[in-house]
Amino acid sequence: MKDVTIPNPAPKLVGADVSRVDGHRKVTGTADYTADYNFPRQAWACAAKSTIAKGRIAALDTAAAEKLPGVVAVYTWKNRPKIFPPKKEDSGFMVAEHLAPLADDAIHYHGQDIAFVVAETYEQAREGAGLIRATYEETPAVAQFSAPKRETPGKIYGEKSHLEKKADGVASVADAWQASPTHIDVTYVTPMVHHHPMEPHAVIAKWHTNRLTFYAPVQWMYGARNFLAASLALPEENVRVISHFVGGAFGCKGSSWMFMLIIAAAARDLDRPVKFVIERESMFTSVGYRPRTTQRLQLGADAEGRLQAMRHLTESNVSEVGPFVEAAGHRATSVMYASPNIEIDHQVYALTVNAPTFMRAPGEAPGMYALESAMDELAVALKMDPVQLRLANRTANHPMSALPFSSRNLEECYRVAGEKFGWAKRPPTPRARLDGDWWVGWGMASASYAAHRSNASARIRVLADGTAEVACASHDLGTGTYTIMTQAAADELGLPLEKVSAQLGDSTLPEAPVSGGSQSAASILPAVQMACRSALAKLKALATSEADAPLHGVAPADLEAADAGLRVKSDHSRHVTYAALFERSGEGAIEATEKVDPSAETKDKREQPSYSRTTTAYQSYGAFFVEVHVHRLTGETRVRRIVTAMDIGQPLNLKTARSQVIGGTAFGLGAALSEHSLFDEDSGAWITRDLGTYHVPVNADLPEIDVSFVGPPDFKFNALGARGLGEIGNTGITAAIGNAIYHATGARIRELPITPEKILSSLDEA
Amino acid sequence: MDSSSPPRPTAATDRRGFIKQASGAVAVAMLAHPLLARADAEPSEPPPAPGMLRVTLNVNGQDRTCDLEARTTLLDTLRDHLHLPGTKKGCDHGTCGACTVHVDGQRVLSCLTLAAMAEGRKITTIEGLAAGENLHPVQQAFVDCDGFQCGFCTPGQIMSAAACLREGHARSDDEIREWMSGNLCRCAAYPNIVAAVRTARDRSA
Ligand code: FES
Ligand code: FES
Numbered sequence: 001m002k003d004v005t006i007p008n009p010a011p012k013l014v015g016a017d018v019s020r021v022d023g024h025r026k027v028t029g030t031a032d033y034t035a036d037y038n039f040p041r042q043a044w045a046c047a048a049k050s051t052i053a054k055g056r057i058a059a060l061d062t063a064a065a066e067k068l069p070g071v072v073a074v075y076t077w078k079n080r081p082k083i084f085p086p087k088k089e090d091s092g093f094m095v096a097e098h099l100a101p102l103a104d105d106a107i108h109y110h111g112q113d114i115a116f117v118v119a120e121t122y123e124q125a126r127e128g129a130g131l132i133r134a135t136y137e138e139t140p141a142v143a144q145f146s147a148p149k150r151e152t153p154g155k156i157y158g159e160k161s162h163l164e165k166k167a168d169g170v171a172s173v174a175d176a177w178q179a180s181p182t183h184i185d186v187t188y189v190t191p192m193v194h195h196h197p198m199e200p201h202a203v204i205a206k207w208h209t210n211r212l213t214f215y216a217p218v219q220w221m222y223g224a225r226n227f228l229a230a231s232l233a234l235p236e237e238n239v240r241v242i243s244h245f246v247g248g249a250f251g252c253k254g255s256s257w258m259f260m261l262i263i264a265a266a267a268r269d270l271d272r273p274v275k276f277v278i279e280r281e282s283m284f285t286s287v288g289y290r291p292r293t294t295q296r297l298q299l300g301a302d303a304e305g306r307l308q309a310m311r312h313l314t315e316s317n318v319s320e321v322g323p324f325v326e327a328a329g330h331r332a333t334s335v336m337y338a339s340p341n342i343e344i345d346h347q348v349y350a351l352t353v354n355a356p357t358f359m360r361a362p363g364e365a366p367g368m369y370a371l372e373s374a375m376d377e378l379a380v381a382l383k384m385d386p387v388q389l390r391l392a393n394r395t396a397n398h399p400m401s402a403l404p405f406s407s408r409n410l411e412e413c414y415r416v417a418g419e420k421f422g423w424a425k426r427p428p429t430p431r432a433r434l435d436g437d438w439w440v441g442w443g444m445a446s447a448s449y450a451a452h453r454s455n456a457s458a459r460i461r462v463l464a465d466g467t468a469e470v471a472c473a474s475h476d477l478g479t480g481t482y483t484i485m486t487q488a489a490a491d492e493l494g495l496p497l498e499k500v501s502a503q504l505g506d507s508t509l510p511e512a513p514v515s516g517g518s519q520s521a522a523s524i525l526p527a528v529q530m531a532c533r534s535a536l537a538k539l540k541a542l543a544t545s546e547a548d549a550p551l552h553g554v555a556p557a558d559l560e561a562a563d564a565g566l567r568v569k570s571d572h573s574r575h576v577t578y579a580a581l582f583e584r585s586g587e588g589a590i591e592a593t594e595k596v597d598p599s600a601e602t603k604d605k606r607e608q609p610s611y612s613r614t615t616t617a618y619q620s621y622g623a624f625f626v627e628v629h630v631h632r633l634t635g636e637t638r639v640r641r642i643v644t645a646m647d648i649g650q651p652l653n654l655k656t657a658r659s660q661v662i663g664g665t666a667f668g669l670g671a672a673l674s675e676h677s678l679f680d681e682d683s684g685a686w687i688t689r690d691l692g693t694y695h696v697p698v699n700a701d702l703p704e705i706d707v708s709f710v711g712p713p714d715f716k717f718n719a720l721g722a723r724g725l726g727e728i729g730n731t732g733i734t735a736a737i738g739n740a741i742y743h744a745t746g747a748r749i750r751e752l753p754i755t756p757e758k759i760l761s762s763l764d765e766a
Numbered sequence: 767m768d769s770s771s772p773p774r775p776t777a778a779t780d781r782r783g784f785i786k787q788a789s790g791a792v793a794v795a796m797l798a799h800p801l802l803a804r805a806d807a808e809p810s811e812p813p814p815a816p817g818m819l820r821v822t823l824n825v826n827g828q829d830r831t832c833d834l835e836a837r838t839t840l841l842d843t844l845r846d847h848l849h850l851p852g853t854k855k856g857c858d859h860g861t862c863g864a865c866t867v868h869v870d871g872q873r874v875l876s877c878l879t880l881a882a883m884a885e886g887r888k889i890t891t892i893e894g895l896a897a898g899e900n901l902h903p904v905q906q907a908f909v910d911c912d913g914f915q916c917g918f919c920t921p922g923q924i925m926s927a928a929a930c931l932r933e934g935h936a937r938s939d940d941e942i943r944e945w946m947s948g949n950l951c952r953c954a955a956y957p958n959i960v961a962a963v964r965t966a967r968d969r970s971a
Binding site for chain 1: 858
């Protein structure tokens, strides 16, 4: 780690600009992702998929596949290997699709797995899957977005689908909105979009008698383990899930998917390892997506811009086989601005389509897009600067629950990012600047994401050579988990970074929660700290308890970890290294495992939506300022500058924190300008089936992104003062880009993505 | 768009070129099928199994021989037959760049190249880029600039970046962005990748 020097104990490694500890492996191709493994006697599997959306399989011809040289087995609903698929999730795991795999002849969506071909080689399995011939009896699919009945879903993130607060004497929020001196009524549409981590899902199942080793990139080791154990009728300790590196996830590797079961069962049935790597085209049908939302925003304000009423009414699709609800207002309008009257409602409709699931900032991404776009429209209606409008509606307390925030520095985000951007020079009217053939526009928006924490455990081992190993069953999705675990343990033990190694991605390690909801760092690092402190207590005993111990007579409380050992706080020259302690005691290692339960620390830190917490609300905020250039003839948008400031408490590693914010920002940029999973409302099939037609941002689409972190550490939230930041980057940025496009062109486009053809037709109208 | 033209795929990566070359290669492979024991094979070596093609590839400076189905891509050969899984499969059809390797010094998508097409050419993969223990300047710059998050696209990015520098297509940030746009990164390490390429360029100047 050549850019890090470590004068212990201060400054701390946590919070520093530290290069990733797994960087060397990642740049040399030696980081081991699931599909990189091959085992002796391994067979390959490939899936055949339904080509209709709804109906039943009238006939399934597997003969050609079975005859193909190299094919060892063809599994269909008629000979499904033995599994006990759970009907739905329980607390120990998550499943997005509530449909047993290869259960019967029924087809529930286009692209459903109807057969798995297992063969000696990948090529044979793939050819075999292509030889499966199905004939169908089709029944009508529900594919038109407007067709299905709208229904009230169950809870949305633990809350009712209808939330409301009203000032005294107000009959309804709608009335208060109507009565507001200035009011707007606007509707936004966000399309279905897909995660597309660069690493497609892959699984390898390997049995030793009745013990299963399962390689799979997942966001929840214990969840995958529990799912497999329950579905294969195995004790949990007989299942080991491994994934040292995950090639991106963004939510689609959080739930367990049913194909995992078929592969595990096939490997048991065939008594050999079976490997299954999903093709990119199946990433559209088999591992979730973000549902479509239609969001109606009604905002009313007085002449000073103070919000008198806010209504955020959402409709989003679910699947007939997957009930995941993409929240919107619940995760946006409930936490942003002061208003005496707020109404949030959410309705869903079920389509004949594969199951949706969490995708980076589920709820916040579409919800903040709509709210922050509407705020911009309200600012236009009020002839107010968009930042001033937001400042006029600042709040110290949670708008719905009235609880105080643990730490909220949103106004500081506007100030820091706005000054860096030069916002003060913004012309107030749109279409004010043409640079050659490019309209230039500036837009801004707020960002927001809830702060989560869950139970987590970690283990530390200090070894005889004075090095340490820190371990927990968490995940590094590119999030930097290896690195921050190493930093935290090194700080606690007074070791240089290179003397600490981190292990994760293995379900035999101490339990860590799902790496979702931006909660991993905030959850596991307190456990790492506690485990280190327990280990230190044992080391201090080694150093002091016996009469001839090197620091005998010093009270343990007067010792601190430093310079790869312990020293007396008041006399740094009295120091003993861990290695010397071990040499003297003859012990091989000191080990400690600790679990941290946030609900036990204080009652209000439980993993709950902030709205329903009891004494304090925990929420991160941020602001985006964006410059776009829109070509007046082609309608092409280029984002030229992005400046953001994030209030996420203590960043744990400036380098990886900045990267995470950039990654989230790019996600939101893709949503704003290019990402759209086209769904055929006639056939119920996805039309975009590759990365040539589904446009994720490329290098040339991103400008420099200027990231600042503002606000103090949030020690009310956890001992490190750190709230998560994997998702907040993907909130608000989409609106900021749309607002900048409006400022550039005068065209307000309310359906994502904002593509050249939409801009051109609006320019014609404008 | 910037004035410099975007990266063009090489003959082996362009889809039309691929089909032409690939069908040629397969045709040759099939014609050769009964005679699969090649003239230069060791006389003591058993001939490849029926339907298999014996291919010798020069990878990272070493000749490696393996028996393959003729339809096996260079990508799958590297990963699953030659135990070089550093090169990644992101899409298997030429849209993501994760599988980028060098063939005779040019960046090539190994998922659109049959192994048989690469015989007799010099192949370099991410495993062969560093000189022994010393990282290639691009590799070191990626570490220093945090030019990755999950790391899955990284081998392809680094192979592209090394070629981009050699091609002289890294004279400005805009040029780097354009010529690195064939490699997708869903984590969007893009600004840091640009910084890494710039850093590697400046360090070796
Ligand atoms: S795997 Fe070759 S371009 Fe995607
Ligand atoms: S680092 Fe994850 S895709 Fe590029």
